């Protein structure tokens with residue numbers, strides 16, 4: 001089946017999506033490194049894989065094509081130029097020193113595409129290579145020479161499609177920064193994506209895909225908080241305006257804390273005119289509407305988010321459905337990613353089964369909720385939207 005690229009809304013029928021089946025990179029998590037690697041616990045990897053397989057099957061059952069990041073990376077690394085970039089980029093770290101860097105470059109260069117892809121994702125421990133030399137001897141056995149990337153699971157954050165162009169993002173947390181080296185490789189070297197216009201790259205100001213919501217054709221909302229920076233949204237706005245990919249970017253300040261790390265942890269769209277929102281924050285959420293004024297940016301005064309969004313979309317109101325039932329349930333279910341739904345089409349979404357009250361609210365509002373298990377997947381603090389990067393959605397009729 002041939003499908004074109006492009007995403008101009010949150011809810012247009014989903015056609016193609018990139019997921020990452022969790023693998024050995026999750027087996028690197030220990031109680032000593034899980035905080036730094038942005039996981040709340042140590043997932044049972046086999047069960048996480050089962051849950052993820054069921055998620056992927058749910059998508060296929062609804063006629064969504066599922067691409068896997070690991071597979072795309074392996075295929076991209078079939079190109080010798082891609083391998084050279086991958087080896088150079090993954091060994092830049094100043095912790096390595098010259099001797100170890102040279103050794104590692106030789107080691108990585110000897111791997112086949114699948115082996116190299118696996119190593120780039122799962123990382124390399126000091127005791128897994130017999131490098132020799134001073135740095136090797138001084139590092140502990142369990143020190144990573146190349147850090148593992150357990151958050152690859154959250155493909156939403158490391159690239160985002162805006163119209164028919166893709167933005168390789170710039171991730172703020174050191175534990176995730178290298179993920180975008182991999183998405184950059186995929187979009188540069190994979191035959192499927194050759195020639196696609198790229199409007200952002202991983203060396204620019206921080207922007208994370210979980211903060212970018214395509215509210216409707218021509219309208220983006222971008223959360224600015226723990227991850228995406230004010231300078232990041234400014235840069236992204238300039239780029240999308242220059243390419244005619246949007247007429248309005250709503251910059252939405254969100255609390256700089258883990259519970260609300262991305263805009264999609266507090267707000268996702270479930271219909272062309274309805275959002276699921278975390279009620280404990282909904283009242284105070286504001287947006288600054290940014291539009292183009294020649295080559296400059298025009299920034300409007302802050303307005304309530306729902307008001308600014310409805311105006312930009314040219315509709316009377318954006319309906320709000322609340323996470324949870326009371327403030328405490330809302331707080332628990334927001335933490336468990338009840339907010340983080342993935343729309344398959346207007347009024348159809350995937351949600352974690354555990355966020356019982358939120359799912360009931362959605363159904364009361366006429367939204368079909370397809371429930372998936374996420375007891376293990378959830379330990380990385382991300383839900384169905386975080387775990388998916390839509391590459392193609394049908395335009396809204």
Ligand SMILES: NC(=O)NCCC[C@H](N)C(=O)O
Pocket residue numbers: 037038039151154156157173176209210211261262264265380381382383385386
């Ligand atoms: N869009 C999202 O909210 N993604 C979830 C990212 C979770 C990951 N452990 C992180 O802290 O970045």
